[in-house]
Amino acid sequence: MEDAFRFADAFGPTRIIHIYRPTMEMKAIVVVDNTSCGPAIGGVRMALDVSLEECIRLARAMTWKNAAAGLPHGGAKSVIFGDPRMHAAAKEQLIRSFASALRDVTDYIPGPDMGTNEHCMAWIKDETGRAVGLPGVVGGIPLDEIGATGFGLAACVDVAGEFIGLDLQGARVVIQGFGAVGRHAARFLAKKGVILVGASDTSGTLADASGLDIDKLIALKQAGRALRDHDKGAKLSSDAIIDIDCDIWIPAARPDVVRADNVSRLRTRLVPQGANIPFTLEAEQALHARGVLVVPDFIANAGGVICAAIEFRGGTQHQAFDHIDERIRANTRAVLEESRRDKALPRAAALALAERQVRIAMQMRRWH
Numbered sequence: 001m002e003d004a005f006r007f008a009d010a011f012g013p014t015r016i017i018h019i020y021r022p023t024m025e026m027k028a029i030v031v032v033d034n035t036s037c038g039p040a041i042g043g044v045r046m047a048l049d050v051s052l053e054e055c056i057r058l059a060r061a062m063t064w065k066n067a068a069a070g071l072p073h074g075g076a077k078s079v080i081f082g083d084p085r086m087h088a089a090a091k092e093q094l095i096r097s098f099a100s101a102l103r104d105v106t107d108y109i110p111g112p113d114m115g116t117n118e119h120c121m122a123w124i125k126d127e128t129g130r131a132v133g134l135p136g137v138v139g140g141i142p143l144d145e146i147g148a149t150g151f152g153l154a155a156c157v158d159v160a161g162e163f164i165g166l167d168l169q170g171a172r173v174v175i176q177g178f179g180a181v182g183r184h185a186a187r188f189l190a191k192k193g194v195i196l197v198g199a200s201d202t203s204g205t206l207a208d209a210s211g212l213d214i215d216k217l218i219a220l221k222q223a224g225r226a227l228r229d230h231d232k233g234a235k236l237s238s239d240a241i242i243d244i245d246c247d248i249w250i251p252a253a254r255p256d257v258v259r260a261d262n263v264s265r266l267r268t269r270l271v272p273q274g275a276n277i278p279f280t281l282e283a284e285q286a287l288h289a290r291g292v293l294v295v296p297d298f299i300a301n302a303g304g305v306i307c308a309a310i311e312f313r314g315g316t317q318h319q320a321f322d323h324i325d326e327r328i329r330a331n332t333r334a335v336l337e338e339s340r341r342d343k344a345l346p347r348a349a350a351l352a353l354a355e356r357q358v359r360i361a362m363q364m365r366r367w368h
């Protein structure tokens with residue numbers, strides 16, 4: 001018994017669902033963390049190296065993210081073990097089979113995450129009647145196509161930059177992971193005068209102190225190619241992205257990429273966390289002690305889920321952008337002010353904000 005509940009604490013997880021279909025070797029885990037604020041929204045991640053612990057931590061991050069954003073939704077996450085680049089027909093089979101097991105999990109609304117996209121969400125909605133991040137033709141706001149999370153990150157950088165006296169005109173940004181989050185963050189920041197001096201994907205790192213051409217890199221990725229195929233800039237290993245000197249360093253790929261053992265290599269002033277749980281707590285503490293401002297994931301990257309929640313209610317893309325801008329600016333400011341006042345880690349201030357919301361909601365519910 002104890003083993004099954006080793007992750008349980010004062011907030012959840014309320015349910016951990018293990019899905020296994022031996023005939024097609026489909027293995028997945030769904031974690032519904034806390035639904036006090038409403039039905040949980042959380043992404044479906046497909047990768048070969050996902051784990052139960054990662055899923056639990058990501059589900060909790062969604063509880064905090066949704067609560068901090070003032071959304072009437074709890075937090076959840078699911079992971080499917082598999083290579084997201086598998087053949088499209090096999091992927092559809094796998095996703096539909098996963099979704100069919102979720103028909104009765106009515107307090108979980110799946111959304112896209114690494115390795116899944118709007119088409120996957122359309123299959124899930126077809127099987128279960130619920131999903132967000134859908135294609136436009138079935139009522140979705142294509143959040144990755146319009147760059148909802150990258151737009152929110154840029155709003156966060158605006159506020160946090162002002163906080164540390166960083167002029168965005170000519171500021172240098174480095175982005176780890178040039179996917180849905182990373183490439184749009186680069187695009188929206190460029191509109192504020194920020195220069196992209198380094199970017200990475202699984203193929204490696206591309207660096208150029210004089211600035212990379214964002215549109216060309218986006219076109220390259222959209223053509224299914226790798227950043228290292230670009231004809232300009234220095235080609236380095238994936239890990240070398242940590243060493244590039246910059247003013248803003250955006251993690252937009254995997255969890256725990258900056259840890260106690262490599263945090264000393266990071267040379268930057270501001271880290272708005274695009275990815276979920278990208279740094280360990282030790283790394284955030286070390287950066288705080290060095291005066292590097294880290295805006296925690298569930299404040300900085302809430303743009304996607306705000307957009308999803310607006311979609312769920314039948315809202316428009318325009319309303320989603322307005323809401324993201326307003327909410328992320330207000331939250332970034334509130335967290336940074338509280339952190340400065342209490343001399344606390346921004347994550348501690350952000351957690352206090354989110355926990356307050358969840359505790360209030362829990363008091364209003366019978367079984368929470």
Ligand code: NAD
Binds near residue numbers: 148179202255276305
């Ligand atoms: P994505 O699959 O579109 O892009 C991920 C990118 O990261 C790809 O370019 C991939 O090549 C790269 N990558 C993977 N491993 C890497 C590594 N070790 N080093 C360098 N690059 C690597 O995924 P996404 O939707 O952009 O999500 C990225 C992160 O942001 C995830 O942590 C996700 O949970 C988080 N997030 C996404 C959204 C959203 O709206 N999509 C919202 C909030 C948070």
